[in-house]
Amino acid sequence: MNHSNDQLPDEQALQRLLELRDVDPAALTPQDAPLVAHLRDLREQLNDLPQETIDPALWRDATAPTAAPVESVHSATPPWLRYRFAAAAAVFLVSLVGMLALLPSGEPVNTPQISASAPLYDGTALASLMRQSRDLERLLTGQGAGAMQAADRALAPALDLRQSDATERSLRYRLVDIDAQIARLYDTPKMDEQRRLVLWQHRVDVLRSLVMARVGSGDRLQSLNSRSM
Amino acid sequence: MSGFDVRLPELLVRGVIAGRRHDQVRAYEVLAPAIMTLATRILQDRHQAEEVVQDTFVDVVEKARGVRTPGAFVGWVKRVAVNHCLMRLRSPWHARREALDEPDAETAPVSAGGYGLDPQSDSHAQRTLEAALGQLPDDARAVLWLHDVEGYTHKEIGQLMGHTTSYSKSQLARAYQKLLAWRLAGERAASGATPSRQGTQSEPQQRSIAGRTSTPTPA
Numbered sequence: 001m002n003h004s005n006d007q008l009p010d011e012q013a014l015q016r017l018l019e020l021r022d023v024d025p026a027a028l029t030p031q032d033a034p035l036v037a038h039l040r041d042l043r044e045q046l047n048d049l050p051q052e053t054i055d056p057a058l059w060r061d062a063t064a065p066t067a068a069p070v071e072s073v074h075s076a077t078p079p080w081l082r083y084r085f086a087a088a089a090a091v092f093l094v095s096l097v098g099m100l101a102l103l104p105s106g107e108p109v110n111t112p113q114i115s116a117s118a119p120l121y122d123g124t125a126l127a128s129l130m131r132q133s134r135d136l137e138r139l140l141t142g143q144g145a146g147a148m149q150a151a152d153r154a155l156a157p158a159l160d161l162r163q164s165d166a167t168e169r170s171l172r173y174r175l176v177d178i179d180a181q182i183a184r185l186y187d188t189p190k191m192d193e194q195r196r197l198v199l200w201q202h203r204v205d206v207l208r209s210l211v212m213a214r215v216g217s218g219d220r221l222q223s224l225n226s227r228s229m
Numbered sequence: 230m231s232g233f234d235v236r237l238p239e240l241l242v243r244g245v246i247a248g249r250r251h252d253q254v255r256a257y258e259v260l261a262p263a264i265m266t267l268a269t270r271i272l273q274d275r276h277q278a279e280e281v282v283q284d285t286f287v288d289v290v291e292k293a294r295g296v297r298t299p300g301a302f303v304g305w306v307k308r309v310a311v312n313h314c315l316m317r318l319r320s321p322w323h324a325r326r327e328a329l330d331e332p333d334a335e336t337a338p339v340s341a342g343g344y345g346l347d348p349q350s351d352s353h354a355q356r357t358l359e360a361a362l363g364q365l366p367d368d369a370r371a372v373l374w375l376h377d378v379e380g381y382t383h384k385e386i387g388q389l390m391g392h393t394t395s396y397s398k399s400q401l402a403r404a405y406q407k408l409l410a411w412r413l414a415g416e417r418a419a420s421g422a423t424p425s426r427q428g429t430q431s432e433p434q435q436r437s438i439a440g441r442t443s444t445p446t447p448a
Contacts, residue, residue, distance in 0.1 A: 008410060014402035042408055043377045045358050047230050052265040052275075054282060059257050 009035065126193075129200040136207035140214065168213045175206045231379050232263025233307045242299035245289065257286055260303070264310040270374045271314045273363045281317065285310045311375065311389060318367045354415075361411040369404035372397050 009017065020028050021039050028036055182199050185191055237259060244252025264285050268278035288309050296302050362370055368390070375381040376397070381389070383397040390397070 008406060011399060011402045011406060014405050015398050018398070018401060018405065038409060038412070039405060042358075042405065042412065045354065046362075046373070046377050049266075049270070049355055049359065051232050051262050052269045052278070054261045054265045054279070056258075059254065059261070059286070 126197055126200060129197070129204050132204045133200065133207060136204065136211055139211055140207065165213075168210065171206055171210045171213060175203065175210070178203045178206060232266050233260070233303055233379065235259055235263070235303060237299075237303060239299045242296075242302045245302070246293050246296055246299070248290070248294065253286075253290060256289065256306075260306055261286070264306070267307070267310055267374070267379065268314050270362060270378070271311075271371045272317055273370070277317055281310060281313045284313045307379065308389075311379070311381075315371065315390060318371060357411070357415055358408075361408055364411075365404050365407055369400045369407070372400040373404040373408075376401055 017032060017036055017039060020032060021036050021043075025036075178199055182196070182203070185196055185199070237256065241252050241255055245256045261282050264282045265278055268281035269275055272278055272281070285306065289306060293302070296305050362373075365373065371390070372386055375386050375389070376383065383394045383401070386397040387394045
């Protein structure tokens with residue numbers, strides 16, 4: 001890392017001197033001292049450079065992007081027109097609901113898709129999920145029909161936790177958690193039907209995983225038994 | 230001294246985090262000059278620096294609620310500002326503009342005596358240093374400012390720039406190499422010698438600085 005005396009210190013030499021300046025000043029030798037003093041002096045000069053001023057109007061510009069969309073939406077439509085739009089939308093919705101209610105029941109109705117992003121609450125789907133849930137629980141507990149009243153209420157799974165392995169145990173804890181969430185839904189003044197559907201779907205999924213885990217462990221047990229025999 | 234070496238009242242920071250307009254304005258008043266200084270020094274372009282101030286405060290307004298500890302707020306703002314600066318340095322637009330703005334040998338500022346000011350005055354020294362900063366390569370200048378003024382470590386700078394710690398060290402050494410050359414040129418010009426153009430030190434100037442150096446021992 002030597003550098004001759006007729007040129008500026010090379011990059012490596014400077015790196016070492018900067019280390020002496022910043023990290024290890026105790027290791028500074030008298031030979032290095034003058035140049036390290038130069039480096040210190042330069043650092044001080046950099047720190048003494050005056051602060052830049054700024055145009056106070058920049059704040060308005062800085063906040064404009066966040067404030068603009070809200071303001072523009074409101075300012076684009078005059079208030080009297082906004083109320084008319086809202087009233088028209090309400091009338092349309094009420095007539096649509098009325099028409100659907102007046103249709104003869106029992107026949108399949110082709111309900112138009114109102115919004116693809118927000119699926120409508122469907123009582124049939126919920127009933128189907130409850131049925132699936134009940135069937136899966138029967139399968140797991142080995143009990144007959146009527147043993148589990150899995151109607152529209154939360155059920156603490158009457159499953160035996162003693163013999164379960166880690167996967168099964170974690171699935172059962174999830175099931176307990178889902179049941180608790182379903183139970184809490186009933187406590188709310190206005191039940192969120194969509195959320196209820198989602199929770200029941202989760203319940204069915206977890207129960208299905210439990211059945212699969214049980215089948216898997218049964219297979220393993222069977223193969224162990226056959227091997228030992 | 231870094232303009233970010235300020236301590237904002239906790240109540241004010243909590244107000245900014247909560248999205249209170251009045252507190253946002255006060256935080257802007259305190260921190261905007263620091264951001265402007267940081268961005269001007271790194272980008273060497275006042276217009277881009279103003280954009281950095283704007284973008285940083287848009288982030289402050291929109292994302293400050295993510296700051297968990299009020300004590301970390303100023304550091305967070307500084308980091309956001311640094312990131313905006315580095316993003317601009319990396320942008321192809323910046324690279325293209327830099328290529329166009331490359332100073333030629335005839336128009337490049339001389340190291341000293343070229344500003345019509347008293348070479349002994351602070352103002353002259355500052356303008357010379359600012360001019361020298363402007364002549365540094367982008368990364369070297371950014372590392373120099375972040376390390377020596379803003380107090381970032383080489384490791385932090387390496388992470389911010391997407392490079393290694395040694396890259397940061399090497400850029401700092403490169404920046405000082407050029408600054409020392411400038412300084413020497415300035416000293417010589419002040420003492421009556423013909424001012425030399427930056428980056429082209431004559432042999433006597435090189436000897437002058439080398440006279441102060443020792444032969445470093447291997448690390």
